[in-house]
Amino acid sequence: MEKRTQFPVGWLPYALVAPQLAITIVFFIWPAAQALWQSMLVQDAFGINTEFVWFENFGVLFADETYVESFRVTALFSVLVASFALSIALVLAACCDHILRGAKAYQTLIIWPYAVAPAIAAVLWAFMFNPTVGIVAYGLKSIGYDWNHQLNGGQAMTLVVISSLFKQIPYNFLFFLAGLQSIPKSLIEAAAIDGAGPVKRFVTIDFPLLSPTSFFLLVVNLVYAFFDTFGIIDAATQGGPSRSTTTLVYKVFHDGFKGLDLGGSAAQSVILMTIVISLTVVQFRYIERKVQY
Amino acid sequence: MIENRPGLTFFCHAFLVASIAVIAFPLYIAFVASTHTAERMFEIPIPLLPGGELLHNYATVLTQGVAGASTAPVGRMMFNSLVMALTIAFGKIAISILSAFAIVYFRFPLKYFFFWMIFITLMLPVEVRILPTYKVVADLGLLDTYAGLTVPLIASATATFLFRQFFLTIPDELMEAARIDGASALRFFWDIVLPLSKTNIAALFVILFIYGWNQYLWPLLVTTQEDMYTVVIGIKRMIPGGDASVDWNLVMATAMLALAPPALVVLAMQRWFVKGLVDTEK
Numbered sequence: 001m002e003k004r005t006q007f008p009v010g011w012l013p014y015a016l017v018a019p020q021l022a023i024t025i026v027f028f029i030w031p032a033a034q035a036l037w038q039s040m041l042v043q044d045a046f047g048i049n050t051e052f053v054w055f056e057n058f059g060v061l062f063a064d065e066t067y068v069e070s071f072r073v074t075a076l077f078s079v080l081v082a083s084f085a086l087s088i089a090l091v092l093a094a095c096c097d098h099i100l101r102g103a104k105a106y107q108t109l110i111i112w113p114y115a116v117a118p119a120i121a122a123v124l125w126a127f128m129f130n131p132t133v134g135i136v137a138y139g140l141k142s143i144g145y146d147w148n149h150q151l152n153g154g155q156a157m158t159l160v161v162i163s164s165l166f167k168q169i170p171y172n173f174l175f176f177l178a179g180l181q182s183i184p185k186s187l188i189e190a191a192a193i194d195g196a197g198p199v200k201r202f203v204t205i206d207f208p209l210l211s212p213t214s215f216f217l218l219v220v221n222l223v224y225a226f227f228d229t230f231g232i233i234d235a236a237t238q239g240g241p242s243r244s245t246t247t248l249v250y251k252v253f254h255d256g257f258k259g260l261d262l263g264g265s266a267a268q269s270v271i272l273m274t275i276v277i278s279l280t281v282v283q284f285r286y287i288e289r290k291v292q293y
Numbered sequence: 294m295i296e297n298r299p300g301l302t303f304f305c306h307a308f309l310v311a312s313i314a315v316i317a318f319p320l321y322i323a324f325v326a327s328t329h330t331a332e333r334m335f336e337i338p339i340p341l342l343p344g345g346e347l348l349h350n351y352a353t354v355l356t357q358g359v360a361g362a363s364t365a366p367v368g369r370m371m372f373n374s375l376v377m378a379l380t381i382a383f384g385k386i387a388i389s390i391l392s393a394f395a396i397v398y399f400r401f402p403l404k405y406f407f408f409w410m411i412f413i414t415l416m417l418p419v420e421v422r423i424l425p426t427y428k429v430v431a432d433l434g435l436l437d438t439y440a441g442l443t444v445p446l447i448a449s450a451t452a453t454f455l456f457r458q459f460f461l462t463i464p465d466e467l468m469e470a471a472r473i474d475g476a477s478a479l480r481f482f483w484d485i486v487l488p489l490s491k492t493n494i495a496a497l498f499v500i501l502f503i504y505g506w507n508q509y510l511w512p513l514l515v516t517t518q519e520d521m522y523t524v525v526i527g528i529k530r531m532i533p534g535g536d537a538s539v540d541w542n543l544v545m546a547t548a549m550l551a552l553a554p555p556a557l558v559v560l561a562m563q564r565w566f567v568k569g570l571v572d573t574e575k
Binding site for chain 1: 428
């Protein structure tokens, strides 16, 4: 990671990295260390006495049924988001790659939702599904299906999944399209000469060659579903009804700021940190592998 | 194309058009809702064709906000969002390009330690350290300030990596030639590295502008005064629990205004957007 020759060292390189390091230490490393430390403390109701309790907060957390439930909710939510976002985006990319005319225009019309803020996307979809004024809820009612995501947990989950897909499909689509376009045409032509039809070619050539992209996107989509969907959930359902859309991140926020449970919220933060670190490690190990290809 | 299969081509076009219609539908409904009166929105079903209140609704939200909602006028909130998005985008680019330059072009003690520290920030998104970060910002007296809104989000490992990656591809000869000509490190940075990085900066700018404009959790924590809200969190305050009193026409006008700037940036700079997206994730 170095150049053959370097500039002479004085105070300059330190001054150049100083702003980045200052912000990193003050707003990243120090708070993270605080979270680690607080996760082992218990504070009384008035905030006067604090006691060091080792891992008791974690024990309490996993004994808490609502926390275990938010794990289940997060797992269900991220599996739904990742699987639908990947498969729909793959079909869209394959279609866009197949046609000759208008591919560029289609691309533009597909990617714009990426720019929409998660909370705004949630507001748009929640309006469509609003039980009183929503046009989709109205349509569903007219064919005899009663939609009210403010009361029905499954429908609330459907709503946040749809809002999340709206934002994530464009992203996956761009990566799949780039992946498909980088596959050498000679491979496809050879298969066609051997008599393989478009579907067979897709399954036996495109799909395996896309597997590094797919794996990378899977990790990114999981990170997205875990961490970047807070705005969607807060704007669309506030974690309800009866915690059916309370994911881990929503619960940290809720317990820390509404419940003011310092130790418990810090312990949740530490668990989330562990999840991000493992996902990042997986992502980077994969990238290293890809370099050797 | 390998062979001519009209059926498959037709299917592809049909699927793409159908998907685009589904994607665009909420935007269209929001636009239509934003052009009607509040009363019209409560006649079920809601209208599917634009009405005549477009200018009136947009002028109302921009200058007065939504009646009954505890928010500043949308114009003020959009200004806050713009300040936040621009400060984050330029701030991240500036501090990342400087630290990447130091890491690539100098060999100094503790370099790898610093690099490793920057790398760690990748693993600590705001969501996992909400409470302690909030406390740091509160202790520094930065609540309800633009500095509090932006500075904690400015450190960026991805941008630093991207610039480092790019600097490593700049031929060494350029730097050697500059040194022979007697250029100092800063002069080399300003006259050679910075102009060469233009495309990367543009690509990064698009991604970071969207990132800054769309922040939700952080502004929600740091701002308590209405005139410091960004538009993305302001819209949530316009929709209280019960939906009887919501002025949907004005809320949807706000939604259109809130999503327009980042969407326009993506459309206007699509080439750099695609490049930025692909680069920052590799």
